[in-house]
Amino acid sequence: MKESLMDIIVCPVDKHDLELAVDEEEADEIVSGTLTCTECGETYPIEDGIPNLLPPDMRDEVEA
């Protein structure tokens, strides 16, 4: 994902801002990392360049 996406994405549970921690970056693409809600502390992974912002209760059931 591009860092500009941070302008619009929020925590799906409480709609608060997310904090970005980058693990791996290629050119201007964030390949892996973690998004943490600044309010509830829930974490959301970025994998293969795609942020997974499914609510925690859905994350496991649709993992494919």
Added chain:
Amino acid sequence: MFGPGDVRFFDRLARLYGLGMPAADRGRLAAGLARANRPVERVVDLAGGTGRATTEIDAPERVVLDAAPGMLRRVGERDGDLAPVTGDARRLPLADASVDAVTLVDALHHLPNQRAVAEEVRRVLRPGGAFVVVDFDPTHPLGRLVVLAESLVGFDSIFTGPDDLARFLSRVGFAETTVVDRGFAYTVVGLKGDEG
């Protein structure tokens, strides 16, 4: 009227339903997006899957949101300019008043809790922003076949006709709703009011 022996019928159905549905074509989506009361710069394609319809949208910033990560991994191969996001349409991971338009192409009937989806879409739209829904009309002869086909393959689909959908969007709070076109596939647009 088409009949089961009519090759054109199946040909048309395969084209529309299975392979590359012209309902997702550039013209249809452009006509829907043109209803927005603001410039359309950032669009989110809900339940956008592999980005098939998203690529047909003419906007500088295009997000494909889907609950299935497997589908989204193919988005990049299709078009490197699309931004894939894994998320639930009923609990969108998007800020209030952050996008100019939301599209939902051939997917409304797959979504459980359509009310929650519509309310979330209205929340994330900016004032004057457009919710563009393209879906199959279950009352159209070809649409009835899609309803049957989907029930046969075990989809738990909920189809809504264009007029019912327009009324539904009004009830949810969209300021203005329009049936842009009708037929086997229809387009309905709901506008968020300027007061938010």
